[in-house]
Amino acid sequence: MSEPHPTDIAAPVLSISNLSVQLPVQKHRVLDGISLDIAPGETLCLVGESGSGKSVTSLAVMGLLPKKVLAVSGGSIRLEGEELVGAGDARLRALRASRMAMIFQEPMTALNPVFPVGQQIEEVLKTHLDLSARARREKVLAMMEQVHLPNIERVYASYPHQLSGGQRQRIMIAMALILDPKLLIADEPTTALDVTTQKQILKLIKELQQRMGTSVLFITHDMGVVADIADRVCVMNHGQVVETGALDAILRSPREDYTRRLLGAVPSLTPRPPRPDAAREKVLSVSELAKTYASRSLFGQRRETVAADAVSFTLGRGRTLGIVGESGSGKSTVARCVMRLIDPTSGSIRLGAQEVSDLSPAALRPFRKRIQMIFQDPYRSLNPRITVGDSIAEGPRNFGVPAAEAHKRARDLMPLVGLPDDAVERFPHQFSGGQRQRIAIARALAMEPDVLVADEAVSALDVSVQAQVLDLLAGLQARLGIAILFITHDLRVAAQICDDVVVMHKGRIVEHGTAAEVLAHPRADYTRELLLAAPGRHWDFANFRPLAPAPALAADA
């Protein structure tokens, strides 16, 4: 079936040719004749936006397509020459773990929460090899050593919830590689992790790959990650392969339009030129804000968790302030305190001249309209049972705007956020994620607020959609003079939209300055660490060329 590849010297470890996968009932093709090869020891990055079929490809290789929902309808998948399409369940089970293995995005759900992780790795050995209990344990501990887990004896007996996200992913990798498979499929393995952890995991995968000679099929949506780890890149869109080529060729001279657009949408890590700070008027001032969660154990011992401490910043009219940090840094806590969705423990929050941190819910209500929020998950931030128009009109109606006028306002907002007029009569489920985020923005704008709090508002979106939503926010800001408090973990996004940046770490502000200063010449060690961990930081994707490293970072790198 598959013709010998003229450019490859060694036979490919995995060879997919003309593979099609479809929904058996509707006959809709999810994968439409894709072909790709992975050479021994090579890392092939499968890149694409959501719905491009990259995860379906990996599941088809593993023989893990959900039965009755998706079925291979043609083509071939060969693992070291052995045909996998149509192979029996028993054969596939034997191949998994021993010849091909997979790691997933969310290690917490991929691990069984009620067994110690060491036992779960041993399970693989029990299933596939006939070893004594002692030999198994030694092999597991050796593997855990190889993935650089600390205190392996203790970790061996730990349950998944007792480990950090990075440690859990290391366990998954140990489990995947313990039988020395020829092919490792990694499906967005670092997407749920913080950048600093991501960097370590990527390094680990690279190191093990070189030591064990494993081929890696790495699935990701993040061009930065691709630039850091890929040997070759395969770009997918709508179930088809758009373009395949060596990393450098794809990044420097992409042949296809789609690839160009995908790369062009990646926000640059270089901060945008600073805007003059004309506005003297401060619409939001936060000073010495603190939030502490107290819990009391059964025996009356008080335990305090400091989520945010001594947080101070000001936001001028028409400016954008970014709060940047990893998970657990307290950036969302600050946003929710500012919105008064949770009550701060101490400190002051002033909207204009009005102190709002200690107002009762009733007294606070008139000031609600001056500050509005956009949430991370556009699928959950709109009530699914209410039409878009009603959702948008709800706010103005709460403040006495007559129903007809509120609905007219909703309709007028649609072109402003780039949606058709008739969108107001439809329900949220009839829109894509990016469109829903536009609806959420329109809902916030309907209140005519002074301040917009965007909590990871573009993190759940594909890069091309992300770029559109960021453009929309910037345009609205220029036109309406809204101040934006932009919470994000993504330094690239922060570099493109923020005037000023606050970096938070463990509930405290570690650095505060203009975006240009903080992101190009960081002073705090932690900020420097974050920037060094940002994937693909040597590459200027939109201009298809490598980036000269910033002088302040070059010394450390």
Place this chain on the structure above:
Amino acid sequence: MASSHGDAGALPVTRPRFLPNLAHLRFAPTLAALCLAIIVAIALFAPLIAPHDPIAMLPTQRLKPPSATYLLGTDAYGRDLLSRLLYGARVSLIVGLGVMVIAIAVGLPLGLLSGYFRTLDAILMRVMDGLMAIPSVLLAIAIVSLSGSSLTTVMVAITIPEVPRVVRLVRSVVLSARNEPYVEAAIAMGTRLPAILARHLMPNTYAPLIVQGTYICASAILTEAILSFLGAGIGTETPSWGNMISEGRMYFQLKPQLIFWPGLLLSVCILSVNLIGDAARDILDPRLKKRTGV
């Protein structure tokens, strides 16, 4: 790239599926709905279709076997068994539906408030725990002995222990829904509490309440029958399947039909309601669907 663009491979032939809806219309729920519809019709039109007065006693016609005049025979007081059976459907349905409606009408607002306010929740849920600890049969006997037996007292007695089940269900739905971003967005938009409860939180409870409602209905019908059988329920001047079984008990070795027919109708009625509840759950909440073989 080199790739062999041959034919698309052997496509698995799937059978034509132009009748999926009929195939999915499962047998048991359909039959259950049909049975329940018949019972409802019987209850509605009992005066029109009953051949005799269900409470008229004819001492000369005691314990007659089935005949042309008395299709199912008569009971120990000479009352027509068939007529009493038909009228008995009324009590069962009134009790079943009435308890369901009252329990939801009381439980839904309590559950909404309890799920939203933490302090109220702590107090209210302890009260509910207390109510749930009372066995409904014992409570009914106590209430009936205090205020006499009637349809109202029986319904009150059955409703009280059902309310906490509704409250707990609604509360759990509200607890998870109130952290949804769209509820927080409503708070941020200055939406007042009653609107948040009614517009954003309450609709989430409808599906589970419909399912729970059918179970409450079935259990109320059964409890009424038990109470009537124990003599703590509705007096025999109003025929109910429960008190018919109770009266027939003394003669059942002689005339087994006296308890067979009311028992059969009672079983069919409760089974139907439960099957409909299962079907409603499968449709409204596919996650809980029982795994069935192909």
